Amino acid sequence: MKWMRDLTLPLLLLYCCDLPTPGGPSSWISGIQADDSPNEVTYNVKVDLSASVHEIGGRFLSMSFPAKYIPVQWYVQYCWTEKLQNLASALSPADIRVLGKFQHFCPDQNVEPSKIQGRSPNAGAPQDPCKNKEVGSDFVLRGNQWQIFNANVAKVGWSLLLGFENTKRKADGSWDSSLAELLLNYSSSKDIPIGYFHLGNEPNLYPVHIRLTITPKTLVEDYKTLRRLVAKYSLYAASKLYGPDVTTLDKHSTARNYLTHYYCKNNASMEEFLNLSSLESLRSSIEIGKTLVQVTTNPLPLILSETSSCAGGGAPNLSGRYLAGFLWLDKLGLSAVYGVKQVFRQSFFSGAAYSLVLISDTTPQPDYYLSVLYKRLVEGPVFRVNLNPSNQKLRVYANCAKQGKYTPGDLVIYYLNLEEIPAILSLDQFQDADLDLYMLTPGDSEGIKSREVKLRGNPRVAAQSFFFPLFFPGFF
Known part of the structure; x- marks a missing residue:
């Protein structure tokens, strides 16, 4: 993995949360990581970019x-x-x-x-509380x-x-x-x-x-x-x-x-x-x-x-x-x-x-x-997302990326997986796009009951710092 601070990418992926499965997380992105589980299911993710359904500020x-x-x-x-x-x-x-x-x-x-x-237990009701x-x-x-x-x-x-x-x-x-x-x-x-x-x-x-x-x-x-x-x-x-x-x-x-x-x-x-x-x-x-x-x-x-x-x-x-x-x-x-x-x-x-x-x-x-x-x-703008096959336990959403670090036309796909069966997200619609991956995972041995979180495997340290830590994605 390498970090390129000034590179603007057209596709971002925010990933949280996942149920624990044997061998690690239960969601992967096709072409980036793979899971050897025989029970994995591949979902084709299709974002309807023809029109937005709403816009959030x-x-x-x-x-x-x-x-x-x-x-x-x-x-x-x-x-x-x-x-x-x-x-x-x-x-x-x-x-x-x-x-x-x-x-x-x-x-x-x-x-x-x-x-x-x-x-105070011994304090009576005052006539003028301000005094x-x-x-x-x-x-x-x-x-x-x-x-x-x-x-x-x-x-x-x-x-x-x-x-x-x-x-x-x-x-x-x-x-x-x-x-x-x-x-x-x-x-x-x-x-x-x-x-x-x-x-x-x-x-x-x-x-x-x-x-x-x-x-x-x-x-x-x-x-x-x-x-x-x-x-x-x-x-x-x-x-x-x-x-x-x-x-x-x-x-x-x-x-x-x-x-x-x-x-x-x-x-x-x-x-x-x-x-x-x-x-x-x-x-x-x-x-x-x-x-x-x-x-x-x-x-x-x-x-x-x-x-x-x-x-x-x-x-x-x-x-x-x-x-x-x-x-x-x-x-x-x-x-x-x-x-x-x-x-x-x-x-x-x-x-x-x-x-x-x-x-x-x-x-x-x-x-x-x-x-x-x-x-x-x-x-x-907010966009509708279709999954094939459909599965309500795999919740996927799409939105334009916030401008500043990213530019007009950049897209965020964010999702969570309630299934215990591993899921692979296929993003064929964006096969020529570069990808930023922001992946939040449990931060300690308590798993999904963890008090801490990790971003791309790195623990957050804001509790010990006066200055908020920067969030750097993985690049693919």
Whole structure:
């Protein structure tokens, strides 16, 4: 293998993920590598280049961020290190979705931050939370904390999508927007850019979780209130509204354009991560969502506003492992083919199992590297792919390559293989093309449950470095 940095190639191949088979990986590219297994199957890959089915932008893959971390003292002072900034910058451009679950906003810069997350057991309920130094960090956001967060968002090349809670209601049942107005007053005075707003978080689940029912008609009025509020500020008058959102759709759903999706619950098994039915559940939800959108007078694109492998923080010892890439890469591929405008990964930085970067030591997890590869390689027109013979367990997608390192006309084919039988991909359509191969494989002896990944056999080292490592492909 040789590395030619300045060589522009017309075909790229991004490969993740694969089930282990005796003797090594179970997918090969015809003419590059061969497997001696007598059970191997050759698939002819045909990309329909006559017309694209959709086009994805540079912000197609975006992130969400738990708002509860913004006011925590150690987060404000220590977490936006050079290392974390480089990890975040590698995912730009992107939008970052933040849902404001805090209950109070304190513009006063002199209020001391809470030193613990949660209220002291001996602390009584204060009359003015902004004057209480022991207020739990989940409930109060200070002005300078908000400024620090947004300064870092801008520095790493992200744009803010700010969501307001709509569970606080007035006596007449309408949304109490006083907290939102207080935050917007402050943000506007500090020239904090906010490109997008949304309201509420899965209001269809309010009756179950908090015993609150907001009717569709009332929710529409809430959004009208939000639009009038945002329009008061010249800085935000042109900002867009996203929503409303809803959890996974079924045939009885009536939501329109803002969807959250998880494949399974946080007690999922490894088999559920590798189950074809799990992957296909997203297709069903998107198809229902698109059908609902098309019957409206003003059809809007679907957005996956919050999504990962498993709900409830993810499945321990699974959502942060190599095998989560099966679900993640397929979700990106299906969403692109079906015209989903954006996919917001839950979450960029947290203590949850599904986080891209762990909050404990800013360690990137396997899906982080897959996300960076996708961001660096994939952008623009999306194309349909046909396999012969057909096999739903071999998931192959095609997209124009992101321009910069690559030029117009370059193509990315990315795929994953759920079969235990080895597969050979025949790319006769591109037999005269040179090829870049980006191959992500498990990084240690745990196989598909590995905490690490390798690219072309080389381990990633970002966890020990302030500077994000370069991704070099293999050339053939």
